[in-house]
Amino acid sequence: MAEAAGGTAGPDHGGPASSRRGAPARRATPTGFFRGYIFDLDGTVYLGDALLPAAGETLATLRARGLRTIFVSNNPTHPREHYAAKLTRLGVPTPVEDVITSTQVMVDFLDRRMPGARLFVLGEEPLCTALRAAGYTLTEQPSEVDAVIASFDRTFVYRKLQIAFDAIRAGARFFATNPDPYCPVPGGGEPDCAAVIAAVEACTGARVEAVVGKPSRHMIEATLGLLGLPARECLMTGDRLETDVMMGLEAGLSTALPLTGATTASDLADSAIQPTYVLRDLGDLLPPSPVAGPVAGD
Numbered sequence: 642m643a644e645a646a647g648g649t650a651g652p653d654h655g656g657p658a659s660s661r662r663g664a665p666a667r668r669a670t671p672t673g674f675f676r677g678y679i680f681d682l683d684g685t686v687y688l689g690d691a692l693l694p695a696a697g698e699t700l701a702t703l704r705a706r707g708l709r710t711i712f713v714s715n716n717p718t719h720p721r722e723h724y725a726a727k728l729t730r731l732g733v734p735t736p737v738e739d740v741i742t743s744t745q746v747m748v749d750f751l752d753r754r755m756p757g758a759r760l761f762v763l764g765e766e767p768l769c770t771a772l773r774a775a776g777y778t779l780t781e782q783p784s785e786v787d788a789v790i791a792s793f794d795r796t797f798v799y800r801k802l803q804i805a806f807d808a809i810r811a812g813a814r815f816f817a818t819n820p821d822p823y824c825p826v827p828g829g830g831e832p833d834c835a836a837v838i839a840a841v842e843a844c845t846g847a848r849v850e851a852v853v854g855k856p857s858r859h860m861i862e863a864t865l866g867l868l869g870l871p872a873r874e875c876l877m878t879g880d881r882l883e884t885d886v887m888m889g890l891e892a893g894l895s896t897a898l899p900l901t902g903a904t905t906a907s908d909l910a911d912s913a914i915q916p917t918y919v920l921r922d923l924g925d926l927l928p929p930s931p932v933a934g935p936v937a938g939d
């Protein structure tokens with residue numbers, strides 16, 4: 642079994658904040674190992690199509706110690722096989738079962754609350770395929786729709802909005818996969834699920850009842866369930882304060898923010914959301930030891 646979770650001797654372990662709003666960020670790093678490690682992907686493990694510094698070595702070291710590594714993404718436009726294959730191609734061999742996207746969380750959410758529901762999906766084909774594979778019927782007949790599912794949808798058109806409008810006015814429930822306003826892409830961004838939610842809310846007056854991706858409890862509960870570990874024995878690592886770090890903090894996990902993605906040291910200093918640890922890169926997750934020291938840096 643792994644060592645006791647993360648650095649019980651360290652003053653920074655377990656606290657929700659390592660600095661206060663407006664104060665310079667204090668760069669604390671773990672002094673021990675956790676039993677479970679949950680990683681965001683883009684901006685945390687890789688950026689675009691390349692691993693970030695120290696990511697491959699750190700993941701290999703954690704796994705060699707028998708510690709669990711799970712990857713979470715809010716992006717419902719790719720099946721989780723896509724992410725497992727990408728990690729594997731980049732040198733981090735990863736089984737499909739170790740990836741959770743907002744699509745899997747939506748299936749789990751519906752299975753618990755509305756098994757067998759008939760759905761109208763404002764989303765792309767991978768989400769539709771996953772919902773059908775889980776046994777759900779998709780329909781474009783508003784009177785048949787039990788729940789409208791809003792998502793990141795680059796195939797969004799007025800006809801879909803009309804169906805969602807009619808279905809919700811006829812009593813359908815309204816859920817969404819993720820709360821992201823846009824998805825960063827090289828050179829800019831693409832309008833994401835929040836824009837689709839806003840369109841439906843604006844015309845119906847309804848408010849989305851649940852958004853299951855990060856930072857929701859649905860996402861972290863599904864992830865901890867997969868790990869089979871209590872929150873206090875896991876570390877959530879991700880580059881976004883409002884999603885990755887917020888989700889971990891609210892669920893009682895220690896959190897780590899790598900300064901390799903969306904959040905700069907200046908952003909961090911100005912935020913009320915403060916992670917337990919701040920990392921130059923994932924190499925800082927490894928406590929100093931003769932066999933597993935952090936990579937050279939600053």
Ligand SMILES: [Mg+2]
Binds near residue numbers: 681683879880902
């Ligand atoms: Mg990210």
